Amino acid sequence: MRADQRAARHARALAGAHRQAARDMKRDTSPGTRPAAETARHDAWWARLRAAPHGYDLFQALRWLDALSPGRAPLGHAARPRDEPVRLGQQPSLAFAASMLADIHDDGAARPRIAIHGFGLFGPNGPLPTHLTEYAHERAAQHDDPTFAAFADLFHHRLILLFYRAWADAQPTVSLDRPERARFDGYIASLVGRAAHGDRPAAQADAERTSADMLAPHALYCHAGHLVRHTRNPEGLVQIVRRYFGIDARIVEHVPQWVAIERSQRCTIRATRPTLRVGAVALGVAVRDAQSRFRIVLGPLSLDAYRRFLPGGPHARQLAQWVREYVGIEFDWDVQLELAADAVPAIALGAPQGIGRTAWLGQRLEPGPARDLVVRYDVRRGGTPLHRETA
Template sequence: MTGAAHPSLPRFWQQVANAPHAYDLYALLRWLDARAGKPARLGYAAHPADEPLRIGQQPTLVFAPAALATATPASEGAPPRMSIYGFGLFGPNGPLPLHLTEYARDRARNHGDAALTAFADLFHHRLVLLFYRAWADAQATVSLDRGAGARFDTYIASLIHLGLPSQTPRGGLPAHACHFMAGHLVRQTRNPAGLQQILQAYLGVPVAIVEFVPHWIPVDASQRTRLHGSAANRGLGSGALLGVAVRDVQSKFELRLGPLSRARFLALLPRTPRARQVVQWVRLYGGVEWAWDLRLVLAADQVRGVTLGGDSPNSSPLGWGSWLGAHASTNTSTSANTNTTTDDFVYQPELYEQETATA
């Protein structure tokens, strides 16, 4: 039941009145709850005046052939009303003796006296809405129908350590994207395959992770071996160090994204919102203790030469997305040469994030 199919509530209620058997009770109440515009959700209102409809039960001795019995559109200031076949005080499954159901039906049908039915509906209205609310509160999708009160957001966020306001995802990461990846984020073992699947699903591009990338870690000046001055790291065979950096292959990896279209390549350049989101995903999944590079692989047919004019569709930032000479469509070189041309853009996103944070 979408807004396009039901552009207005009066027309919608007329459709329900014409074919009540075609509607499910829960689906109908959910749709009304999402569109009614009332501050309180169905089942939470303190007074019936704050609810968009009235619910009663049809007194009948037959077993329920459908969820809804009748529906009446709003008229003369009275809200819409619907009667159900299912649970309630009357009927073969109700708690009241059957002769009371027969009596209520007879008075309403043959004598125009619906006093007993109306009195019972005082309880039916509230109890049916409470029953619906108990069902709706246990459904993750129903909680998304209205902006406020998405309880499952809090549940899932707490499982992945994002339940507190101070733990809200940063860098423009949508909260629901983090919730969708909860299966990976809830694990204590953070393997490369998990990060690969997260980024591949979120970015929609091929992702590869190269582990054990060698790099040099600078040694603080106070910890370097010196022949005079500080006595730190001066023992031969126990701490002496030659040079100003040490080579490490355990704490760095490389993210390889692509092949990329030109638009996605430009969207992942340094200081772009998409690049910041990649940084936040790496931090959220792996922490901040890793060093890593981001390699953008531009598809061979997307490589273009330099074109003067900032408004040209082929224009790109110099040094980041521009190449001299003819490429892709006019270059007849081998695929190996083409690959070396299109995957040479490598940068460290964390450095740009630090510059942005200190700016």
């Protein structure tokens, strides 16, 4: 590659970095334009840090500062030093410090400065000879001349920020401080087949999926271990339902049902087309099937939770989406709701009770939970079930 080609490539990379910094800085974060709550939280954090800098770790302090500056580029990603909200440096000292942070300089006229003990050129473990640490400390303490230490801080500032950024980029929890830059969300979403496509940002795609599916994206990411497996067993669905809804659940397999035979496929007398041989045809309008349907039993539930799982309720839609995500459309399923015995309401005139759902005539003879209701969420718009149930 020629020299002019290398220069053009570096110029394009630098221009891209400046464009990214401009996008990150499009919202001004000066105290005069910040919301009052954000300004108060920012000032309170700096007050705590100035009062007891030894009680904070370096990464903890920088993470707080990064989270409290949402309109700025993340620490370590800014294209220019003036775009960064803090200056970092090392305090020249030969002491074996008990904490990473040494001091906070914030006079209000310039950017705050955080001085640290370790990770620098000076100190008992630094790469420079110890007499240079003594010299820098003597010039700053005895002659009020921090020139040598300030020159070294030009390199300390950048290296410390890169050190922090390398740690922050590898922490899934830190990425949640900036939702628009949550890299690990995209990683896990790709595993479960929910990554954003095209030019849509991940946050926008997550918002669209949340409104359509009624499941928060992080709920799917939390159960990615179950969703990435090729084999889907009943235990996985039970664990998802128990953890997400916080209720007891179990699955009954091989629930029988009657599957309707299409009129064109029924066995008739004097058929005008060839039919299958004896033993391969079914007489009647339906066949009994006990291998393609299962039942999810929920409960015992409180009355409030019971109502949320009724058709049209918020938990009913979420449960239907979970089953669709985990099982797909291969199997049919229904839900049996068990209402705790002490939560069964007494029927009363004028009370908002649903017949066949939350209303029982007379006194129940069974001492246990009310388990009479079996509902299906996958019905057609006209209310007709896809298959008929067995008695």
